[in-house]
Amino acid sequence: MRKYLSFFRLRFSMGLQYRTAALAGITTQFFWGAMEIMVFKAFYEAEPESFPMTFEATVSYIWLQQAFLAFFAAWMIENEIFDAIMDGNIAYELCRPIGIYHMWFSRSLANRLSRALLRCFPILLIAAMLPAPYGLHGPQSMLRLLVSLLTMALGLLVTVAFCMLIYSLTFFTVSPKGLQILFTSAVEFLSGGVIPLPFFPERIQRIMELLPFASMQNVPLRIYGGSMWGREAVNAVCLQCIWLVVLIAGGSSLCRYAEKKVTIQGG
Amino acid sequence: MITMENVCKSYRIAKRNAGFKEACKSLFHREYEEIHALKDVSFTINDGEMVGYIGPNGAGKSSTIKILSGILTPDGGRCYVDGRVPWKDRIRHVSEIGVVFGQRSQLWWDVPVIDSFELLKDIYSIPHRVYQSNLDELTELLGLGELLRSPARQLSLGQRMRCEIAASLLHSPRILFLDEPTIGLDAVSKLAVREFIRGQNEKHGTTVILTTHDMQDIEALTKRIILIGKGQILLDGTLEDIKKGDGNIDETVAELYRTYEI
Numbered sequence: 001m002r003k004y005l006s007f008f009r010l011r012f013s014m015g016l017q018y019r020t021a022a023l024a025g026i027t028t029q030f031f032w033g034a035m036e037i038m039v040f041k042a043f044y045e046a047e048p049e050s051f052p053m054t055f056e057a058t059v060s061y062i063w064l065q066q067a068f069l070a071f072f073a074a075w076m077i078e079n080e081i082f083d084a085i086m087d088g089n090i091a092y093e094l095c096r097p098i099g100i101y102h103m104w105f106s107r108s109l110a111n112r113l114s115r116a117l118l119r120c121f122p123i124l125l126i127a128a129m130l131p132a133p134y135g136l137h138g139p140q141s142m143l144r145l146l147v148s149l150l151t152m153a154l155g156l157l158v159t160v161a162f163c164m165l166i167y168s169l170t171f172f173t174v175s176p177k178g179l180q181i182l183f184t185s186a187v188e189f190l191s192g193g194v195i196p197l198p199f200f201p202e203r204i205q206r207i208m209e210l211l212p213f214a215s216m217q218n219v220p221l222r223i224y225g226g227s228m229w230g231r232e233a234v235n236a237v238c239l240q241c242i243w244l245v246v247l248i249a250g251g252s253s254l255c256r257y258a259e260k261k262v263t264i265q266g267g
Numbered sequence: 268m269i270t271m272e273n274v275c276k277s278y279r280i281a282k283r284n285a286g287f288k289e290a291c292k293s294l295f296h297r298e299y300e301e302i303h304a305l306k307d308v309s310f311t312i313n314d315g316e317m318v319g320y321i322g323p324n325g326a327g328k329s330s331t332i333k334i335l336s337g338i339l340t341p342d343g344g345r346c347y348v349d350g351r352v353p354w355k356d357r358i359r360h361v362s363e364i365g366v367v368f369g370q371r372s373q374l375w376w377d378v379p380v381i382d383s384f385e386l387l388k389d390i391y392s393i394p395h396r397v398y399q400s401n402l403d404e405l406t407e408l409l410g411l412g413e414l415l416r417s418p419a420r421q422l423s424l425g426q427r428m429r430c431e432i433a434a435s436l437l438h439s440p441r442i443l444f445l446d447e448p449t450i451g452l453d454a455v456s457k458l459a460v461r462e463f464i465r466g467q468n469e470k471h472g473t474t475v476i477l478t479t480h481d482m483q484d485i486e487a488l489t490k491r492i493i494l495i496g497k498g499q500i501l502l503d504g505t506l507e508d509i510k511k512g513d514g515n516i517d518e519t520v521a522e523l524y525r526t527y528e529i
Binding site: 002003005006007010013014017087088089091092094095096097098099259260261262 | 333336337338339340354357358359361362364366368370371372373375377378382383385386388389390391392
């Protein structure tokens with residue numbers, strides 16, 4: 001365990017040193033969030049009743065999404081792992097007395113955590129200070145806040161576990177680009193990264209909510225915002241746990257299989 | 268002890284001629300060529316030996332090292348390192364060996380070298396006392412000093428190489444595989460690295476297998492050499508065996524390659 005913690009620590013401290021990137025990220029996320037809210041505002045003004053979420057819930061969904069973008073954005077996948085697979089530096093990683101899957105898992109987790117930690121506070125702070133319908137409202141209850149945090153942690157783990165699948169598949173291809181584009185856009189769309197899932201037609205939505213993608217950002221952002229609670233929330237948490245187990249089991253066996261098959265070329 | 272018995276490994280390589288037409292053709296029909304990187308390779312290396320593993324480009328040197336370090340599974344044959352099958356018992360195996368791939372890097376690019384070392388300390392579960400004394404020894408012998416505090420990306424090739432070698436030795440491995448460890452080193456560093464490897468062997472009885480194109484490395488370090496060409500072991504003997512008269516070592520080896528037509 002100590003090995004993985006140490007891995008986590010190094011990746012984490014490495015992530016903390018990119019200060020300019022964090023500043024640029026904060027600015028981008030802030031403007032992106034503001035723009036999205038303005039677009040939604042225009043729609044809501046036309047016909048507020050026809051929307052599945054209240055405007056306040058949508059706004060807090062967007063702000064939380066922007067603040068914790070690094071937790072859930074599939075495109076923030078770790079390129080260094082792809083590089084290691086592509087250029088063969090993975091030869092060294094295979095020479096370590098440590099499981100590849102666990103090592104990369106702790107590394108990706110640390111990467112996302114460090115990025116989010118640098119970026120989330122300024123965005124949350126500014127969003128909370130904005131005037132009423134446009135700002136991030138406080139938690140509706142203590143319980144709701146705690147459940148949001150729990151599901152956020154689960155959602156982060158599901159996202160990392162899903163990215164691990166992509167890394168493992170990269171072993172079998174010459175270039176990771178194709179897989180990366182395919183999967184990251186699928187995740188972005190199906191997880192509610194573009195628009196929240198309740199905005200999809202009901203039938204499609206019912207299927208989408210069962211997919212692993214809905215177990216990422218969809219759950220915590222909606223629970224905090226208020227558009228998901230009660231029985232629905234309990235089901236969502238169970239589904240998150242199930243997907244987490246399935247994805248980890250699938251990813252780690254795929255990774256073990258790849259380890260045996262891998263050929264380090266050149267050198 | 269390291270034993271390899273009749274180890275074989277082949278790769279499938281897609282080949283085509285130059286040109287656009289050929290590229291289009293290969294969209295529909297691909298020609299593959301089976302390359303036998305290793306054919307029936309057998310040898311035994313005893314504890315505490317230093318062996319030079321030489322051969323021309325593409326002879327199968329790196330493939331052998333990869334198999335011995337457990338990151339490549341051969342197609343056939345048997346291989347034991349201290350009684351372990353490297354690729355089957357990878358995690359236990361690699362904690363006992365140290366590997367330097369001269370072509371690759373194991374240091375974390377954006378953080379000071381010492382951070383990478385600390386990580387290795389935890390990965391290999393090196394006790395603090397052992398780590399500290401190894402680090403002190405390596406720092407002095409390889410002249411690392413201030414280098415440890417700079418990020419790996421800002422080191423020159425030779426400086427980085429010295430750090431890489433140090434990184435591979437922190438856990439006091441019993442066996443050391445060096446795949447072209449003196450690439451890019453200046454004269455001083457080269458001498459330091461050689462001196463250091465010899466010292467490790469004398470003091471700790473470390474088994475060393477060295478592949479290199481620098482014949483001075485071989486001359487300075489190893490008594491025994493194994494010559495591989497086209498995937499086969501062609502010669503296993505001492506340096507004196509191949510030396511005729513007092514010719515230059517590079518010429519002797521080139522002559523050797525010519526006689527075996529490799």
